[in-house]
Amino acid sequence: MAQHASSQSDSHDHAHHGHGHSHDHDHAPTVTADSEKRVFWAMLLTAGFMIAEFVGGIISGSLALLADAGHMFSDSASLAMALVAFRLSARSPDRQRTFGYRRFQVLAAFVNGLTLFAIALWIFYSAIDRLMSPVDVMAGPMMTIAVIGLFVNIVAFVVLHRGDSDNINLRGAAMHVLGDLLGSVAAIAAALIIMFTGWNAADPILSVLAAGLILRAAWQILRRSAHTLLEGTPDGVEVAEIRTALESIDEVESLHDVHLWGLTPQDPLLSLHLVVCDGADHAYVLKQAYTVLRERFGITHATLQLEGEACLTGGDCETTLSEGWTR
Structure with a gap:
């Protein structure tokens, strides 16, 4: 376990915990060449058919x-982000980005979400316009393209599903492609209804x-x-549980x-004062x-400060804790 401590007084230690036996900031999951290749081919299939x-x-x-x-566009973007995340996660931190480039995928996801909202609103607007002013639809070509799209989505899902099931990027990409299957099924259903009933609505x-x-x-x-960009707490980790566990030491x-x-x-x-x-x-406590x-919590990057009764940084720390996280 890597750690260092600097004494500021007889009751004040500051320690920073990295990974393994070094202080690098590589928090990325293990990336295999197979996972990256699977995402690449799934992205080509999805973007090409889009x-x-x-x-x-x-x-x-x-x-x-x-x-x-439009749905396949969002999935192509998600697959592209997964691919970029694979590539960037391998880059080392530098003086301007001490945590590396991992958060790029979060920023890209936020932009992708805004784009999806715009696409959905356009579809809703167009649907209302079509209902008010019906347009003849060529059910034959529609059916052909929808069936091919369903096949493409199935192939892309199989490619991703057979990869590393523990990789969060690969698993997320597979779920996006699975959602595309529903869109293809909806298009096929619409084509069948139009073909047999002529009901273009x-x-x-x-x-x-x-x-x-x-x-x-x-x-x-x-x-x-x-939530992540606003520095919210990660999923599955509770401050109250961490407090209880550490105070039992x-x-x-x-x-x-x-x-x-x-x-x-x-x-x-995580950072906190003990x-x-x-x-x-102090060495034992750390x-x-x-x-x-x-x-217990899967936190492998934490900065802990040991001190006596008074907070030596001058902050009103006790008030912050009692008013926010103990309720």
């Missing part, structure tokens, strides 16, 4: 195809269903990425000035605290 579906939607007059193309109505799926994906992406009396955030939703970072009793073994954080 263009074909967009052109087919224009030619056939199908709003459902255009809606599905089925096209804009089912396109609204696809738009709803896009809005749902957009909201989830925006909510999670905005021998010689620890209390803790305050707790800050828990994430470089990405999967990379929790108040220890007089004569405490070792126990880092072990608890790593083994």
